[in-house]
Amino acid sequence: MPEIMPKPMKILIVKTSSLGDVIHCLPVINDIHAVYPHAQIDWIVEDSFADIPSLHPAINQVYTVAFRRWRKQLLKTKTWSEIKQFKHLIGQNHYDSVIDTQGLLKSALITRLANGIKHGYDKQSIREPIASKCYDKTYAISYQQHAVSRNRTLAALSLNYAPPTNAPDYGIQATVDSNKTPSKPFVIALHGTSRESKLWPTEHWIGLGKALKNQQLNMLLPWSNTAELTRAEEIAQSLENAVVLPKSNIAELASIISQAQAAIGVDTGLSHLAAALNISTIAIYTDTNPALTGVVGSHAPAVNLGNIGETPSVDSVLTHLSQIQTFSQIT
Secondary structure, eight states, X not given: OOOOOOOOOEEEEEOOOOHHHHHHHTHHHHHHHHHOTTOEEEEEXXXXXXXXXXXXXXXXXXXXXXXXXXXXXXXXXXHHHHHHHHHHHHHTOEEEEXXXXXXXXXXXXXXXXXXXXXXXXXXXXXXXXXXXXXXXXEEOOOTTSOHHHHHHHHHHHHTTSOOOOSOOOOOOOOOOOGGGOOSSOEEEEEOOOSSGGGOOOHHHHXXXXXXXXXXXXXXXXXXXXXXXXXXXXXXXXXXXXXXXXXXXXXXXXXXXXXXXXXXXXXXXXXXXXXXHTTOOEEEEESSSOHHHHSOOOSSSOEXXXXXXXXXXXXXXXXXXXXXXXHHHHHO
16 A cells, blocks of 8 residues: 555744844745645735745645724725734644744734644743733743744744754745846945834935946945935935835845845845845944844855944955955855
8 A cells, every 4th residue: 555644743833023024034934844844834914014925935735814994994885895804814723733933912812813732931931921821831941042033942842842043044045026127236235224223324325326336336225214214215316226116015125135245235124124035134233232132144244334323344344245245256
């Protein structure tokens, strides 16, 4: 008789937002498949960030929620219809393990909707302690670990394998559109972020752009809102080698970033995306501590500069850019 293959383990990852947090969770997928190669892994994510898990070829199904929009439209019939539809959709599956790597009440409530053993952080290890009451099994995981390590450790403990100590493998692949490939070598300048206090001064970006021109490199400037467009245009007006990109979604930006010589960005999810795509990345911090949430590379260099109240200079960025360019040439 033919050998009967065991039914593959079904796992659901709950990590809804934000962009950087979703990217920090990606290495969990390859970690799981290294131990359970036939595991079927689904993911629940905020609809605006669905492009990220969709870039991973080993994720079976991506389910979306719209908490950010639902919160603002609680009185609308459409909101409750969408919530009901999501509950029905997720309730049709049974999972061996449901792992909430978010650790918020909203993600814990989503976790409760799924069928399967629920795993999450214990009340001492979680941002919103009440959320830990929603899990069947909880785990103590130090806050002193980087977010990537916390995610990987939680998945390992939930699925009974040793927490990995190797470099993370984000596993995502961007599709390159040959019709949108920039004609010259370029550095992508990820200047936009969620808080004004995290910005790098505009004159610093201009100084960086002038130095890149001497290296025959263009500077590409993406944007996602009016303020970012205004800043991008201000930077570009002072440079001969700067290009303001058309407004792009995450998948389109991933394609462009994947073709860059390097990425230089502030504390933004796009800097983490560049590192996840194995692009040499320099992340600039001015109002946050990168020790726990800075960029973490896999095969390409990833450098974190600055800290709370510290603004890296243009010269510092250029020095590190030269170092990672040398590394890229060697490898």
